Amino acid sequence: MEILVAVKPVPEPDTRLRVSSDGRRFDSEGVKFVLAGYDESAVEQALLLKESIAGSKIRAVSVGPAPRTEEVLRAAIALGCDAATWVETPADLALDPLLIARALSVAARKTSFDLLLLGKQAGDDESGIVPGALAEYLGLPEFNYVLDLHAAADGKSLTFQRATEAGTESWDSPLPCVIGLQQAWNDPRTAKLPNILKSRKAAIDKIAWSEITSAGGDAAARSQSTKFQLPAPRTGAKMIEYKTPEEAAQKLVQLLKEEAKVFP
Amino acid sequence: MTGRLAVVAESANGKLVPASREALGAALQLAGSGATVVGVLVGSNVQTAAKELAGLGAAEVVTVDDARFETTVTGNWATAVVAALDATPPELVLVGGTVRGRDLVARLAARWNAGAATGVTSLNRSDDGTVTVIRPIFGGRATETRLLQGPPVVVAYDPTLSPRPAPPAPPLRFERLPRRSSRPPGRRADGPPSKRRRRGRVLR
Numbered sequence: 001m002e003i004l005v006a007v008k009p010v011p012e013p014d015t016r017l018r019v020s021s022d023g024r025r026f027d028s029e030g031v032k033f034v035l036a037g038y039d040e041s042a043v044e045q046a047l048l049l050k051e052s053i054a055g056s057k058i059r060a061v062s063v064g065p066a067p068r069t070e071e072v073l074r075a076a077i078a079l080g081c082d083a084a085t086w087v088e089t090p091a092d093l094a095l096d097p098l099l100i101a102r103a104l105s106v107a108a109r110k111t112s113f114d115l116l117l118l119g120k121q122a123g124d125d126e127s128g129i130v131p132g133a134l135a136e137y138l139g140l141p142e143f144n145y146v147l148d149l150h151a152a153a154d155g156k157s158l159t160f161q162r163a164t165e166a167g168t169e170s171w172d173s174p175l176p177c178v179i180g181l182q183q184a185w186n187d188p189r190t191a192k193l194p195n196i197l198k199s200r201k202a203a204i205d206k207i208a209w210s211e212i213t214s215a216g217g218d219a220a221a222r223s224q225s226t227k228f229q230l231p232a233p234r235t236g237a238k239m240i241e242y243k244t245p246e247e248a249a250q251k252l253v254q255l256l257k258e259e260a261k262v263f264p
Numbered sequence: 265m266t267g268r269l270a271v272v273a274e275s276a277n278g279k280l281v282p283a284s285r286e287a288l289g290a291a292l293q294l295a296g297s298g299a300t301v302v303g304v305l306v307g308s309n310v311q312t313a314a315k316e317l318a319g320l321g322a323a324e325v326v327t328v329d330d331a332r333f334e335t336t337v338t339g340n341w342a343t344a345v346v347a348a349l350d351a352t353p354p355e356l357v358l359v360g361g362t363v364r365g366r367d368l369v370a371r372l373a374a375r376w377n378a379g380a381a382t383g384v385t386s387l388n389r390s391d392d393g394t395v396t397v398i399r400p401i402f403g404g405r406a407t408e409t410r411l412l413q414g415p416p417v418v419v420a421y422d423p424t425l426s427p428r429p430a431p432p433a434p435p436l437r438f439e440r441l442p443r444r445s446s447r448p449p450g451r452r453a454d455g456p457p458s459k460r461r462r463r464g465r466v467l468r
Contacts, residue, residue: 129366129380135339136371142367
């Protein structure tokens with residue numbers, strides 16, 4: 001089975017978010033980018049399929065600027081992907097989910113694949129548009145929010161479950177298809193040090209952005225962020241100054257009675 | 265506003281799903297008295313839900329009723345919606361923020377090359393037709409205002425999403441305390457293991 005896994009670099013989950021100077025997006029200066037959590041599950045799923053079906057190959061593909069995109073592709077190779085394709089975008093290009101899906105579809109057409117795996121959404125913009133739009137551009141069936149995916153012994157079809165508001169649906173699908181995976185149902189492995197060292201020298205196939213723009217269709221973003229806002233700091237907290245726990249308790253009860261009016 | 269807005273609704277057990285009611289409410293509010301709100305219902309046995317959609321304020325309701333929609337993929341739903349709206353394309357299409365709704369937004373946006381957004385908690389259309397939406401991102405740690413290029417624009421409306429409150433400031437700092445020198449090396453510390461591990465002090 002030939003598996004294509006689309007991955008996206010996102011800021012580390014515990015990154016302290018800052019607003020950029022133009023106020024339109026988050027300030028990525030000095031921020032460390034990592035493989036998106038849902039995409040990590042997709043890579044793990046691809047590795048599980050590769051282990052269960054002899055002769056399987058995995059190619060990671062990503063769209064974005066240097067150096068973050070190259071770093072996540074090398075992380076995917078360190079985890080066990082056999083090859084990688086990088087659609088390199090200009091650093092100042094504003095991407096939107098539709099444009100990312102279009103670029104991924106161009107990259108996907110340059111290679112053969114039976115299954116295209118990706119996370120159900122990225123941890124930064126959380127749109128979840130890419131799986132559906134990518135399938136639309138490729139003319140394939142697509143399933144998002146997928147859990148518990150297994151391939152048939154002959155590697156020609158998949159069985160899986162899909163989480164919906166009404167419960168869990170069970171599906172069979174022939175290949176090829178596009179699958180968006182839920183996080184956390186599988187337990188993504190960590191890369192081993194020798195593999196990390198090897199991944200630094202691995203060859204990555206590059207696709208220039210000009211190839212995407214010349215591939216036809218609209219190569220401009222159809223939506224753009226005009227304002228990025230952090231929530232206002234919480235107010236109303238009152239710190240109690242005290243010397244002994246008894247004094248703290250007395251002051252707390254007094255505040256609950258007189259200000260919060262919790263007690264009569 | 266003027267023009268046409270479409271709400272692509274979903275039904276379950278003969279009733280509109282709550283997300284579709286919310287999308288319709290947002291569309292009616294945005295339309296005011298000048299625009300027409302068209303309801304589109306795709307699925308199996310949707311006639312009762314179609315009446316409900318009309319009763320809630322949709323000026324027109326288009327249904328695509330076929331038992332095969334019970335077990336079909338989103339791509340076929342998108343084909344049905346495009347066919348239903350093809351005669352008089354709307355400027356704005358609202359979908360409830362369900363699993364299928366979000367998938368449908370992706371499919372419709374790719375077919376129409378439309379500006380699209382999901383997880384939208386509020387939306388605005390200015391007099392010149394520009395649509396902006398507000399949506400939480402980064403797991404609710406921030407919000408973005410996004411300008412959508414259209415027409416048409418496609419939006420998955422989900423008012424149940426809300427930004428998380430900001431983390432407390434300043435952040436916690438941890439200071440490692442020096443090891444007590446009075447204890448002879450190798451001797452078991454007093455107390456349970458969980459207490460022995462507490463060597464840090466939280467500072468504010």
